Amino acid sequence: MKNGKVFSMIILILNSIGVLLLLFYGVPLLTHDTTVMNPDAMLPFEEWDRAGMMLTVLFFPLTIVDTLWFLMEKARHRAVRAFCFAPSVLCLILVLVYLLSALAQ
Numbered sequence: 001m002k003n004g005k006v007f008s009m010i011i012l013i014l015n016s017i018g019v020l021l022l023l024f025y026g027v028p029l030l031t032h033d034t035t036v037m038n039p040d041a042m043l044p045f046e047e048w049d050r051a052g053m054m055l056t057v058l059f060f061p062l063t064i065v066d067t068l069w070f071l072m073e074k075a076r077h078r079a080v081r082a083f084c085f086a087p088s089v090l091c092l093i094l095v096l097v098y099l100l101s102a103l104a105q
Contacts, residue, residue: 004072011069018062019087025051025058026094032101052098059095063088 033047045053070084 008072011065011072014065015062015069015087018058018065021058022055022062022087022091022094025054026090027051029055029094029098048098049102052095052102055091055098056095059088059091062091 028047028051031048033051035047036044037047037050038044066085066088070081073081073084
């Protein structure tokens with residue numbers, strides 16, 4: 001395989017992992033799941049709070065991977081290339097929802 005194809009496959013795999021994590025942490029955040037998984041912990045978190053923190057951390061690597069995907073994409077239309085940033089934009093929206101709901105409490 002060429003180096004470009006290997007790099008493209010790595011970007012695709014990393015982006016797929018990022019989208020799966022986005023879905024995994026987005027659902028408890030949007031449903032505002034208030035269960036505490038480990039109540040005996042030193043800092044027990046509700047699930048929506050933990051998911052919001054993880055999405056905040058996930059935003060930066062996901063944006064980097066989406067930028068690399070955007071640079072590797074050879075589509076002719078800019079709208080198709082701009083779709084590469086959809087996971088990052090969705091993650092940013094979820095992080096803003098988390099921050100606004102955390103500030104409201």
